[in-house]
Amino acid sequence: MRIQAIVKRIIHQFLRDKRSIALMMVAPLLVMTLLWLVLDMDQYEPTIAITDVPVQMQSALEQQDATILEANEHKAETVLQNENADAHLSFEKNQAQLTMEGSNPSATSAVQRVISNAVKQINPNAPELEINFLHGTSDLNLFDQTGSVLIGFFVFFFVFIIGGVSFLRERTQGTLERLLATPLKRWEIVIGYLLGFGIFIIIQSIIVTAFSIYVLGIYMAGSFIAVLFIAFLLAITALSLGTLLSAYAKNEFQMMQFIPIIIIPQVFFSGIFPTESVEWINAIGKIMPLTYGADALKEIMIKGQELAAVTGDISVLVGFSTVFIILNIFALKRHRTV
């Protein structure tokens, strides 16, 4: 009955706070959309300046969707300087020379792709390579690759902030002490918080996941329910960590200071950037909850695995949450000794 009362109260409070609802439900969608706009672009089509290039080669380049700019040596140099072209291809005594503009890695690799394709095209004797994909497709772009991790990250981030600040306010406005002056048990408060916010967490997970998959069209090979389950587990971990850490913040500003310390590093070590090659960096990721959530999300969304295939990740997340919850129940001893 007491836990039920806390759950009911959290729902009442949260429903009155329209801005926090917006932060939790709408802000992740906005950021996901922005990322989609930036990352989900079509292949870059390079502009190449050419000097004395054979006609056959020029038409092959044009067929590869490169924009061709005919120029003499001197003009080509200026064009590269002004970044009006990404590379300069010249032929002198049958010797081809390529100069890259070079400041933009994606433009550089696009030029390389276009030229090697063009060379292949004019040399029909080159062996044909047939490429098949075990996971994903050749269309899998940066948004598909990182989006699965980002769904986990945004759920984690916003739940951490909202849960942490709510619990902090309970303490600073004195209601935590007032509650502990009643026969309420410490674990009842912690569980009440988890259940009360759990309802909003489920709604948030559904909205963020559905939006990413059905509106933004992120690559999805697995089941929706499986993704939702992992997102929810991550959110519970974030909530239990946020409420625990709020005990060590004096005010909302100090709560925000946990973002660069606790939240941001998780982005770098959780699999958005490849870290497999350096063992000790990989080891840092191992202590971060987001690593396991992100791994499970990738397995499900990109490789199309079932939940059964990620039980390792699931049990680690459950373990993290359990530890944070128990620590939080102990941390409340600072406010009441029994």
Added chain:
Amino acid sequence: MSAFIEMNNIAHSYNKESVLKDIDLSIPEGQLFGLLGPSGSGKTTLVKIMIGLLTPINGTIHIENQQMPSFKQMQKIGYMAQSDALYSELTARENLHFFASIYKIPKKQQKERVAEAAKIVDLQDHLDKTLEKYSGGMKRRMSLAVSLLHQPNLLILDEPTVGIDPVLRASIWEELRNMQKQGTTIIITTHVMDEAEKCDNLALLRNGYVIAQGSPQQLKSKSNTETLEEAFLQFGGAAHAHSSNR
């Protein structure tokens, strides 16, 4: 038969800074007992020990022969904190129902109890406003209403009348007297002398020591003074001399 509240040798400190030293107090059932002392004298710490939030480093406290902290006793204590510990996003009614549920008052009785408590503090017409719209004094009264909800047999009020206007203060005191007549034991902390005057018995607190205790009349005659304020200064000075002699 020992007293309703029995404190023996209570001492407490925060981070080695001693806040309470050697407190022995016994408070009989049904009394309106005052803890009088300047701010920083340890009143609130003593209150937190009485309601079971703090376990003292030294000494014991028994309420109805049960050692505190005890969940069974906490259910029977009404507590009004120094700050208004209320949820400002919620309406007064929602706040009251929430605390009523925390005290496990059955659903059927809750409506009645909420109405009763609101009537005592004269807020029955403002129950559906959110507390953000309440004035400081209204919030104080609301805090008092919360502490009365579960009909406690011990009421502990930490500076209850700060920021309340004289008319309402008089009516709250009248209500406290009524509750006392029905058998409620009331402990009140204050640093206002004319309020201390209204208590049956007083303990004067200074620097963590109880420097004197007794009824206002006894305290005045013991120190040969006309007013409680003079009596406090007299005892305070004496205690001061006493402690520096050690």
